[in-house]
Amino acid sequence: MKPSIPKGTRDFGPQEMARRNYIFNTIRSVYELYGFQQIETPAMETLQTLMGKYGEEGDKLLFKVLNSGDFLSKCTDEELSDLRSQLSTKVAAKMCEKGLRYDLTVPFARYVVMHRDELQLPFKRYQVQPVWRADRPQKGRYREFYQFDGDVVGSDSLLNEVELMQIVDTVFTRFGVRVAIKINNRKILSGIAEVIGAADKIVDITVAIDKLDKIGIDAVNDELRKDGLTEEQIAKLQPIILLEGSNDEKLNTIAEVLKDSELGMKGVEETRYILRSVCCGSATTSTPVLHNELQFDLTLARGLNYYTGAIFEVKALDVQIGSITGGGRYDNLTGIFGMPGLSGVGISFGVDRIYDVLNQLDAYPKEAIQTTQLLFINFGEKEMAYCLPAVAKARAAGIRTEMYPDSTKMKKQMAYANAKQIPFVALAGENEMAECKLTLKNMMTGEQKLVTIDELIHEIA
Amino acid sequence: MKPSIPKGTRDFGPQEMARRNYIFNTIRSVYELYGFQQIETPAMETLQTLMGKYGEEGDKLLFKVLNSGDFLSKCTDEELSDLRSQLSTKVAAKMCEKGLRYDLTVPFARYVVMHRDELQLPFKRYQVQPVWRADRPQKGRYREFYQFDGDVVGSDSLLNEVELMQIVDTVFTRFGVRVAIKINNRKILSGIAEVIGAADKIVDITVAIDKLDKIGIDAVNDELRKDGLTEEQIAKLQPIILLEGSNDEKLNTIAEVLKDSELGMKGVEETRYILRSVCCGSATTSTPVLHNELQFDLTLARGLNYYTGAIFEVKALDVQIGSITGGGRYDNLTGIFGMPGLSGVGISFGVDRIYDVLNQLDAYPKEAIQTTQLLFINFGEKEMAYCLPAVAKARAAGIRTEMYPDSTKMKKQMAYANAKQIPFVALAGENEMAECKLTLKNMMTGEQKLVTIDELIHEIA
Numbered sequence A, B: 001m002k003p004s005i006p007k008g009t010r011d012f013g014p015q016e017m018a019r020r021n022y023i024f025n026t027i028r029s030v031y032e033l034y035g036f037q038q039i040e041t042p043a044m045e046t047l048q049t050l051m052g053k054y055g056e057e058g059d060k061l062l063f064k065v066l067n068s069g070d071f072l073s074k075c076t077d078e079e080l081s082d083l084r085s086q087l088s089t090k091v092a093a094k095m096c097e098k099g100l101r102y103d104l105t106v107p108f109a110r111y112v113v114m115h116r117d118e119l120q121l122p123f124k125r126y127q128v129q130p131v132w133r134a135d136r137p138q139k140g141r142y143r144e145f146y147q148f149d150g151d152v153v154g155s156d157s158l159l160n161e162v163e164l165m166q167i168v169d170t171v172f173t174r175f176g177v178r179v180a181i182k183i184n185n186r187k188i189l190s191g192i193a194e195v196i197g198a199a200d201k202i203v204d205i206t207v208a209i210d211k212l213d214k215i216g217i218d219a220v221n222d223e224l225r226k227d228g229l230t231e232e233q234i235a236k237l238q239p240i241i242l243l244e245g246s247n248d249e250k251l252n253t254i255a256e257v258l259k260d261s262e263l264g265m266k267g268v269e270e271t272r273y274i275l276r277s278v279c280c281g282s283a284t285t286s287t288p289v290l291h292n293e294l295q296f297d298l299t300l301a302r303g304l305n306y307y308t309g310a311i312f313e314v315k316a317l318d319v320q321i322g323s324i325t326g327g328g329r330y331d332n333l334t335g336i337f338g339m340p341g342l343s344g345v346g347i348s349f350g351v352d353r354i355y356d357v358l359n360q361l362d363a364y365p366k367e368a369i370q371t372t373q374l375l376f377i378n379f380g381e382k383e384m385a386y387c388l389p390a391v392a393k394a395r396a397a398g399i400r401t402e403m404y405p406d407s408t409k410m411k412k413q414m415a416y417a418n419a420k421q422i423p424f425v426a427l428a429g430e431n432e433m434a435e436c437k438l439t440l441k442n443m444m445t446g447e448q449k450l451v452t453i454d455e456l457i458h459e460i461a
Helices: A014-033 A055-061 A077-085 A090-095 A105-114 A159-175 A186-196 A199-210 A212-226 A231-241 A247-257 A262-280 A351-361 A381-396 A410-419 A430-435 A453-460 B014-033 B055-061 B077-085 B090-095 B105-114 B159-175 B186-196 B199-210 B212-226 B231-241 B247-257 B262-280 B351-361 B381-396 B410-419 B430-435 B453-460
Strands: A044-046 A064-066 A096-100 A123-132 A144-153 A179-185 A293-296 A307-316 A325-330 A344-349 A374-376 A401-403 A424-427 A438-442 A448-451 B044-046 B064-066 B096-100 B123-132 B144-153 B179-185 B293-296 B307-316 B325-330 B344-349 B374-376 B401-403 B424-427 B438-442 B448-451
Touching: A014 A123, A014 A144, A014 A159, A014 A351, A044 A105, A105 A123, A105 A144, A144 A159, A144 A351, A159 A179, A159 A262, A159 A307, A159 A325, A159 A344, A179 A186, A179 A262, A186 A199, A186 A231, A186 A247, A186 A262, A186 A307, A199 A212, A199 A231, A212 A231, A231 A247, A247 A262, A247 A293, A262 A293, A262 A307, A307 A344, A374 A381, A374 A410, A381 A401, A381 A453, A424 A453, A438 A453, A448 A453, B014 B123, B014 B144, B014 B159, B014 B351, B044 B105, B105 B123, B105 B144, B144 B159, B144 B351, B159 B179, B159 B262, B159 B307, B159 B325, B159 B344, B179 B186, B179 B262, B186 B199, B186 B231, B186 B247, B186 B262, B186 B307, B199 B212, B199 B231, B212 B231, B231 B247, B247 B262, B247 B293, B262 B293, B262 B307, B307 B344, B374 B381, B374 B410, B381 B401, B381 B453, B424 B453, B438 B453, B448 B453
Parallel strands: A179 A293, A374 A401, A374 A424, B179 B293, B374 B401, B374 B424
Antiparallel strands: A044 A096, A064 A096, A064 B064, A123 A144, A144 A344, A179 A307, A307 A325, A325 A344, A424 A438, A438 A448, B044 B096, B064 B096, B123 B144, B144 B344, B179 B307, B307 B325, B325 B344, B424 B438, B438 B448
């Protein structure tokens, strides 16, 4: 039997794990700097919790876990024949009561409702766990992947949006990855739809506007006509389609168009507040401004049906890849579980794509992904016995140290050091033992010196 | 709808996660100090990989994941009726091809075989991931729980056993938990069976001997008679049943009994080597000896069918609970996947039980489980604008800091600080703003002082 793994899943080896841990630890430490606390929820949720939350397509992409035990023995012939037509029947309910986590949002909503009495609101939580989707696997799309979400629920303050932008900026600055942070507001989009009288067309409109750079203004207007907009509506949209300038200039243009829409103007005000607070809340003092540019982008409309206020998205500037982080403000996270009126705002780091970006830029700090720092070569029982106290001393000094366990050929042991990219190798033969010293080899430079164990520790630690 | 989670599963809230992270990070850092590298494998493995690896009972405890798509539409009536009698039929194979990880050992074996060409042996890996078992849930037994395994494969050197004992000792020393580390050797048990001519009775014999303290020598001998041992065999066993003294004395007694068994004597030699190297490999130098006692325990027989050399088990001394860590040497990890002859040695930390032990002893270092260090009180827009640069400065200094996002009642904000056990609170009203200062309150002592932001950072960081 030749072993394999289910399609769309992955093994992560030592080098990949070191890199992924660097990514996870960086994001984790920034979340914690802002007071977010971690939670974990079970891999399996009841199907009652999961079904109907991701649309009809989503229901099909849920991995369902077969009930254990002898649950089909009491089915009638008819019930079993039912299985042939569809699984969402009485029999299906007998077969499966549990499914695998599809995202972190629904389990988080379920968590908040179940633990409402223990939670101190506002609740700032982060969560990093795998999710599973029975999607067709393809390049960069997996059936098991990690999400890394942060949300603040139970506070309407825009300070939360501001801090999430700062978190995003800090994370990518620590990664050394240049990004554009795009921001929009659902209320602005709704305001535009309201003002031109085409509330149902707002997605079509943002899609068409987004193509301006590629196809030009005439083609955009043609597309809007095809979408069913009238000439009057299209005329009203012109200043918005041709929107340009700084964030302030764009917002001023939009404010002019939206001046009669209360909702739209609220969106403009919110966006101005966030941009002002993030970028120059520090006008009079020494607050650091963002390292990355925050761009108001009217065409940003991700998850439009879900978000109710600010919408965020992050794009890498130096790597061709889709959005690597996104989020926004939502109302009524928990309404579906019987707890209405709880709003929140959150972001999700696309850690698999961030991994691809850091790989392409080779942006991993050496010390962050290095595992063993020092390998002792094994020349035999006597030499090993001489080295073991030094090994223990190096470890006690916090140096990640190995003694090669077998006294095999030197060449094999050096190959081991190279494969694990161990930067220092120590060895002791007759001469070293006679002098109570060790030879320390720097694997990068090839330099060798005769040292005491204390000098060795001083050199590496 | 009242939300719930599947039975036997758990949510981990912020406090639990902080504690669990402390446990995981401690074990992780010790593994890494010894050169172990992390891998991760998918939650789902093919049923081909999983089935038949955990015995008949284990097959029943596997969680099976329903295939996605319209896989039953082509079944005949007969095939569907088959479902009623059992799931391990043609139809069952159509229904499920994947199952959830049951332990970390089988996926590790599968991983080693699949990645044999990339791996540099000896391979020292650690792995910390959840596993799932469709067991009847009960107190302390869950359907989803974490395992934390470390193994060295591809080396027969006893240095690996020695280092695993040092890892166990270091981990529990860092936890501040007193433990007894018990060690035995399968070869000794096999030697005993060989010498008395009762190879098939070795488990019965260890079980009976284990009861000596409780029931006395006569009752033990009666039990051996019931197990079918002859008077001659029981007579030969007397020195072993009455085994006492130091580790050395016990091993000397056993060596006397086993002097004609080559295998048994090899077990004695291995155990002597491990005990000597772990405890006093440092006789002539300054290697630290273990902090916890290593006890040779002839009655230790866990996973007897799996282990072929050393067997380990760890018991907490100050908490009544079963084994909290265990492991041993095995041959032929990967034979079942077509790669024979690969031996290894490993340990598994029982992190759920360790969590229970640390909770009972309240052994968490405060700084390890503390989340936010500093909360700024929000008195309104003007005060918040005054505080935000200080918030940013505190974060830039690495202090985990929050600004309460809404300007609600002081009482509510202080309750938030208390609930999150935040040790410092900062506030600024008219007076503080006039002086360009902040009031810093120590929530433990109640002490308040007027400070600059730099003084505040100095105080907390």
